[in-house]
Amino acid sequence: MLHVAAGVYFNGYSAWWLPACVLALITILALGAIFIRWNFYLNSVNTLPILNVKFDRGQLSVQQRGRRVALSFDDGPANHTAAILDILKRENVPATFFLIGKNIAGNEALVLRMKHEGHSIGNHSFDHGFHFDWQSAAKMEEEIRRTNEAIEALTGTPVKLFRPPYGVTNPNLAKAIRNSGMRSMGWRLRSLDTVAKDKDQLLHKIMSKVRTGDIILLHDRCAITETILPKLIGALKEQGYTFATL
Ligand SMILES: [Zn+2]
Numbered sequence: 001m002l003h004v005a006a007g008v009y010f011n012g013y014s015a016w017w018l019p020a021c022v023l024a025l026i027t028i029l030a031l032g033a034i035f036i037r038w039n040f041y042l043n044s045v046n047t048l049p050i051l052n053v054k055f056d057r058g059q060l061s062v063q064q065r066g067r068r069v070a071l072s073f074d075d076g077p078a079n080h081t082a083a084i085l086d087i088l089k090r091e092n093v094p095a096t097f098f099l100i101g102k103n104i105a106g107n108e109a110l111v112l113r114m115k116h117e118g119h120s121i122g123n124h125s126f127d128h129g130f131h132f133d134w135q136s137a138a139k140m141e142e143e144i145r146r147t148n149e150a151i152e153a154l155t156g157t158p159v160k161l162f163r164p165p166y167g168v169t170n171p172n173l174a175k176a177i178r179n180s181g182m183r184s185m186g187w188r189l190r191s192l193d194t195v196a197k198d199k200d201q202l203l204h205k206i207m208s209k210v211r212t213g214d215i216i217l218l219h220d221r222c223a224i225t226e227t228i229l230p231k232l233i234g235a236l237k238e239q240g241y242t243f244a245t246l
Pocket residue numbers: 074075124128165166
């Protein structure tokens with residue numbers, strides 16, 4: 001590369017492709033960081049298994065599982081967590097909550113409800129700061145550890161699932177997750193409920209995109225998410241979906 005670059009510099013070759021390659025590389029690295037589903041920097045679980053594979057007495061059997069989805073709620077415990085837990089209880093639907101460590105103090109009862117009402121609980125960093133992804137691997141590990149400790153002190157159950165804040169991944173996070181013995185959990189269906197303005201549009205968007213095996217990303221800090229949840233669950237049940245935890 002260097003001698004080619006030097007040749008370009010000294011001999012005046014046409015070098016349009018050099019910045020083009022650099023730009024393409026930067027674009028790929030950036031998109032790999034943003035799209036957790038690409039599994040570019042680390043492997044994340046982005047869907048539920050849709051096949052049941054069994055190997056019994058030398059016989060391999062593969063069966064399609066029924067239609068199912070997983071509802072996942074990030075950023076709690078938050079303002080709408082209690083109401084969302086009420087809806088899930090009424091509808092008899094289990095879900096997975098990815099908690100921000102600093103939100104736990106003062107909301108211990110909500111975390112205990114999640115546990116006692118059959119939901120899965122995962123880690124979503126301690127501070128969820130805007131600059132989370134610019135930290136060293138050691139700092140990220142520290143955030144993961146503090147949140148795990150806060151959850152485990154309440155529930156008594158080890159936490160194994162981690163959802164990267166903003167779904168952004170990079171080599172430092174890959175290292176922090178590996179060193180912490182966590183499993184990275186992504187999604188396939190991003191509802192964008194955090195920026196949605198119209199509840200009917202949000203519901204329509206989710207229902208028009210949903211496929212079996214989807215992990216659906218929602219947020220229990222959003223009023224609109226609480227508002228649409230009963231209809232969303234009703235519509236999914238009507239289409240024959242059952243609900244899994246992660
Ligand atoms: Zn988040």
